[in-house]
Amino acid sequence: MGYVLGKAEGRDKLWHGHVTAVTVSPEYRRLGVAKNLMAYLEDVSTDIYNAYFVDLFVRQSNSLAQLMYTNLGYSIYRQVVLYYSGEEDAYDMRKALKRDKAKQSVVPRKPFKCQPHEIEWS
Numbered sequence: 766m767g768y769v770l771g772k773a774e775g776r777d778k779l780w781h782g783h784v785t786a787v788t789v790s791p792e793y794r795r796l797g798v799a800k801n802l803m804a805y806l807e808d809v810s811t812d813i814y815n816a817y818f819v820d821l822f823v824r825q826s827n828s829l830a831q832l833m834y835t836n837l838g839y840s841i842y843r844q845v846v847l848y849y850s851g852e853e854d855a856y857d858m859r860k861a862l863k864r865d866k867a868k869q870s871v872v873p874r875k876p877f878k879c880q881p882h883e884i885e886w887s
C-alpha cells in the first residue's frame with residue numbers, strides 16, 4: 766500500500782528525524798495511509814531517538830504533498846535552490862517534536878534561500 770523511509774541524524778540541537786521518502790500506491794490514496802506512516806516516523810523520532818524535530822525535502826512543484834505536510838503540522842523552514850538534479854528547488858519542511866519545547870527548530874531560516882552545499886545533512 767505504501768512505505769516511509771527515514772533516518773535519525775544531526776548533532777546537538779540539530780538532532781532530528783529525516784523523511785527520506787513517503788509514497789502511497791495510487792489505489793490506496795486518500796485513506797490516511799501517509800498520515801499514519803508519518804505519525805509512525807514521528808513517534809520513532811520521539812520515543813526511540815529523542816529528536817528535536819522531523820524534516821523533509823519536497824519539490825516546489827509538488828503542491829499536493831506540501832498541502833499534506835502543512836496539514837500534518839509541517840512548515841517551510843527554507844528553500845534549497847536547484848536541489849533536485851540542478852533543475853528544481855526544494856522546500857525544506859520541519860515539524861518540532863516535544864523535545865523542542867520553544868519550537869526553535871522551525872523558525873524560518875534567514876536568509877530563506879540556501880544552496881544545496883549549505884545543507885548540513887540530507
Ligand SMILES: CC(C)(COP(=O)(O)OP(=O)(O)OC[C@H]1O[C@@H](n2cnc3c(N)ncnc32)[C@H](O)[C@@H]1OP(=O)(O)O)[C@@H](O)C(=O)NCCC(=O)NCCS
Pocket residue numbers: 787788789790793794795796797798799800801822823824827829830832833834836
Ligand atoms: C502525497 C501522498 C504520499 C499522500 O498519501 P495519502 O495516503 O493519499 O495521504 P493521506 O490519505 O494520509 O492524506 C493525509 C492528508 O494529506 C492531504 N491530502 C492528501 N492527498 C490529497 C489530495 N489528493 N488532495 C488534497 N489533499 C490531500 C489531506 O489533508 C489529507 O488529510 P484528509 O484526507 O483528512 O483531508 C501520495 O499522494 C503519494 O504517494 N504521492 C506521490 C509521492 C509523493 O509525492 N510523495 C511525497 C514526496 S515529498
